[in-house]
Amino acid sequence: xxxTPCSDEKTPAxxxxxxxxxxxxxxxxxxxxxxxxxxxxxxxxxxATSTPATPEPRIAINRQNTPGNHAxxxxxxxxxxxxxxxxxxxxxxxxxxxxEASNVTxxxxxxxxxxxxxSLCGILSFGEVNNVTLxxxxxxxxxxxxxxxxxxxxxxxSLIEGILASENDGVGICxxxxxxxxHCSSIGNMGSGIVAHLHGTLADCIVRHNRGDGxxxxxSGVINGCKAINNTGxxxxxxxxxxxxxxxxxxxxQDGIRLFAHNTVLDNICDxxxxxxxxxxxxxxxxxxxxxxxxxxxxxxxxxxxxxxxFIARNICSGSxxxxxxxxxxxxxxxxxxxxxxxxxxNFGGTSPGTTxxxxxxxx
Numbered sequence: 435x436x437x438t439p440c441s442d443e444k445t446p447a448x449x450x451x452x453x454x455x456x457x458x459x460x461x462x463x464x465x466x467x468x469x470x471x472x473x474x475x476x477x478x479x480x481x482a483t484s485t486p487a488t489p490e491p492r493i494a495i496n497r498q499n500t501p502g503n504h505a506x507x508x509x510x511x512x513x514x515x516x517x518x519x520x521x522x523x524x525x526x527x528x529x530x531x532x533x534e535a536s537n538v539t540x541x542x543x544x545x546x547x548x549x550x551x552x553s554l555c556g557i558l559s560f561g562e563v564n565n566v567t568l569x570x571x572x573x574x575x576x577x578x579x580x581x582x583x584x585x586x587x588x589x590x591x592s593l594i595e596g597i598l599a600s601e602n603d604g605v606g607i608c609x610x611x612x613x614x615x616x617h618c619s620s621i622g623n624m625g626s627g628i629v630a631h632l633h634g635t636l637a638d639c640i641v642r643h644n645r646g647d648g649x650x651x652x653x654s655g656v657i658n659g660c661k662a663i664n665n666t667g668x669x670x671x672x673x674x675x676x677x678x679x680x681x682x683x684x685x686x687x688q689d690g691i692r693l694f695a696h697n698t699v700l701d702n703i704c705d706x707x708x709x710x711x712x713x714x715x716x717x718x719x720x721x722x723x724x725x726x727x728x729x730x731x732x733x734x735x736x737x738x739x740x741x742x743x744x745f746i747a748r749n750i751c752s753g754s755x756x757x758x759x760x761x762x763x764x765x766x767x768x769x770x771x772x773x774x775x776x777x778x779x780x781n782f783g784g785t786s787p788g789t790t791x792x793x794x795x796x797x798x
Contacts (some may be wrong), residue, residue, distance in 0.1 A: 506532035542571020549576030636643030708734030
């Protein structure tokens, strides 16, 4: 036997250990075979080869895929689904992205389009472009509009969601006929915050500190669950045959909600509007508006109705330094000064507000 510790010679004890290991290995293999069955070849195993990576089905917006021209850094000229892979920095005399095809979706992927002075728009359409979807990013500092999908013959059916448009020199977000804007914020723009033309839908959006109106809604539109705060114009401006519901308009320099004609205004909160001295919580310039269930507090005027032929019910106005109610003749309206109740402690008490008429408006 060799004296070296690395010798290949084995003692009887060594063979005993080898045999025990071999036996245990055989038992283990038998157990595995019992539970798993016969071993399969690599060709039979579902894990023998890895699944190839699925290629990205969308198109990246970059110089190779979406080259620009003298008017825009990037042009989209074909239908499809596109995405940003980095921020875009504006240039003088050019827009960020120009959309020249219908049926286009752009995911900004949380990136920013950052404009500079003397640039143009962040994202705009060119020609009759329909069915454009933009989502999930920031558009700030452009010398024109942040988003303007309204060129050509109308640009119908656009959807804008999850966008922050801030500090642009024009409108924050503007969509054409039948456009929808939801879950967006438009802050500190020199124009209006969000504008929707015919048949537009605005939902769950916030506009603040814009130099124009907060929201401007064209004919036959709907605005629901939105907030307009500290805008220089009206908080919400609905032109004709639109619905304004469950919104908040607060601390806007002009009217909280301004109407022209044939609109329905339900269950809104208007507080502290009219710092220009002329504004109201809700102001109706034309006829045939239904104004119901709104709460107006601390506005220069609560409700100011300039024309006849409106239906006004179940509203509450209080705390207006000029007038709680300023309503022209010829409207359908009953106003009651609500009686104050004494202290209530226990299971009953209080004072009737002054009438059981279900259509009454109240001052307190």
